[in-house]
């Protein structure tokens with residue numbers, strides 16, 4: 364069974380007289396453990412889809428199934444539980460707390476979870492074992508993003524949702540971050556969804572979902588995903 368199913372999902376934002384349909388009849392599936400990239404230009408509806416899947420926005424219509432459960436009919440308590448225990452979030456800007464060390468930033472996430480990883484282990488997975496006592500300002504952008512990823516995986520979530528995780532990074536640093544995300548999918552078996560407008564990273568995905576004007580315009584399964592080494596942007 365697929366891990367995630369979007370079934371004919373619509374999202375309409377109303378602002379006074381103005382109506383924006385950010386997601387139009389969006390349907391796709393992502394299987395457990397896949398590395399999925401949602402690709403599309405600015406305004407395509409990528410963040411909207413991620414926010415719907417993360418339980419941060421309510422769909423206007425349609426179903427969103429996660430492990431067979433429809434999150435569109437969950438009440439607030441169930442949704443909070445879902446967001447807290449099932450999902451890890453990674454954003455373009457790392458949102459680390461500046462006066463806490465890398466380790467302390469990750470420890471914060473541990474406190475709200477049922478079966479967290481040890482914060483030291485999470486930092487070791489992202490390759491920052493030796494930097495755990497550094498403050499964010501003492502780390503490069505890529506290292507800060509890896510702390511943010513460690514914070515997300517410390518929760519031991521089933522699904523990692525990443526919104527433009529390399530948006531603020533140069534190619535080489537971005538690749539290190541993408542490698543960490545692909546290892547989390549391929550070695551830890553977590554489902555990882557990355558949204559990006561950068562088509563050059565698309566070949567690394569197991570599944571590619573392309574969006575435009577609020578719609579899914581193409582969905583493809585890539586049997587032999589490309590190695591990151593050959594990718595440049």
Ligand SMILES: Nc1ncnc2c1ncn2[C@@H]1O[C@H](COP(=O)(O)OP(=O)(O)OP(=O)(O)O)[C@@H](O)[C@H]1O
Pocket residue numbers: 376378383384385403404405406407408409410411412560
């Ligand atoms: N909370 C909101 N209220 C009103 N309109 C919104 C809201 N969120 C998104 N939109 C609109 O929905 C459309 C899709 O936006 P979305 O952020 O999902 O696109 P995106 O593909 O993630 O773009 P980007 O790469 O620029 O972040 C846009 O026209 C946007 O202005």
